[in-house]
Amino acid sequence: MIELIAIDMDGTLLDSRKQLPQENIDAIQAAVAAGIKIVICTGRSKAGVKPYFDQLGLTEEEYVILNNGCSVHETLNWSTLYGQPLKTEDILDLQSHVDANPEVDLVLATNKDYYFIGENPSAIAQADADMVFTKIHPISKEAIAKIEESVYNAMYMGEAEAIDDFQAKNEKVINAHYSGVRSQTFLYEVMTKGYHKATGLAHLANHLGIESGNIMAIGDANNDLELLNYAGLAVAMGNASDTIKEQANKVTKSNDQAGVAYAIKEFALKV
Structure with a gap:
């Protein structure tokens, strides 16, 4: 039943x-x-x-x-x-993986808003925020610890080919410490391990x-x-x-x- x-x-x-x-x-x-x-x-x-x-x-x-x-x-x-939110040190670690991949954005999801680490989020990141009725706020690395809401999900966003390449290069290392999943062609999501x-x-x-x-x-x-x-x-x-x-x-x-x-x-x- x-x-x-x-x-x-x-x-x-x-x-x-x-x-x-x-x-x-x-x-x-x-x-x-x-x-x-x-x-x-x-x-x-x-x-x-x-x-x-x-x-x-x-x-x-x-x-x-x-x-x-x-x-x-x-x-x-x-x-x-x-x-079960991500910790600030987790987010900084996840951000380090995009330093060599400028075609990929890291977007942080709270239950209220999105936060983009950088100055100008891509059109893909903005479109995803619009789709889920969410504002996207550009912030610096230093401001991550000041986000008042819990960050539950870190999202690597980009063109499908860029995310394919990013996932191939980084998935093994990321999944050793976190739970990662490719849920959309433009999106690789990361949560707390397990x-x-x-x-x-x-x-x-x-x-x-x-x-x-x-x-x-x-x-x-x-x-x-x-x-x-x-x-x-x-x-x-x-x-x-x-x-x-x-x-x-x-x-x-x-x-x-x-x-x-x-x-x-x-x-x-x-x-």
Whole structure:
């Protein structure tokens, strides 16, 4: 019996135009009415999630897992249930990897804003900030320690070819000390070592007293792999790569065909 559904956002809950299909809203509301907890589980921070969550029209206490599992929040007042931020010394270390790669930006994500280490963020970094309704603030290395909000996620951004090259050169060293994942062609994300979407979900499941076998997870990208492996029922989107589909128990329709709605109705609500 499914008691909790963990749902990725980009490429999953949202269609390719970054819109939330009404079919997904209706299915999520039906799941809640059936007593199932809904958990948005995303690499985004709060600013990029709340406008969509508000569209769901949910009035009970639900939960969101943000920043690739590094923070967990209740939704009635958006209080933080759990958080694992990066330290200032971690950020300075991560910044050192771009000194020889000027075509790559390092952007820091808090639950309110983005911070770019440098003077002029690239068009790619600015576009990503705009997409998640977030301001991007250029800062110096010296100002990192003065950021008032917790920095949960460090993001290397650039053209796909530049990130390919950066990842090939630096992934082994970075992953020896942190958790890194290529979640988009233009984006390589880094979190505290050992943290990912599944660690956030495991913390929440323990808090709620729900066993992993009673959890359904829906995702499409590399940063969903641990999430899918943790859940008792793993559902890959129709638009997911073959690698993701091979890790799943079920495959639903694509994000442009309201695949989340189909998965909820077929795999969670049907008995």
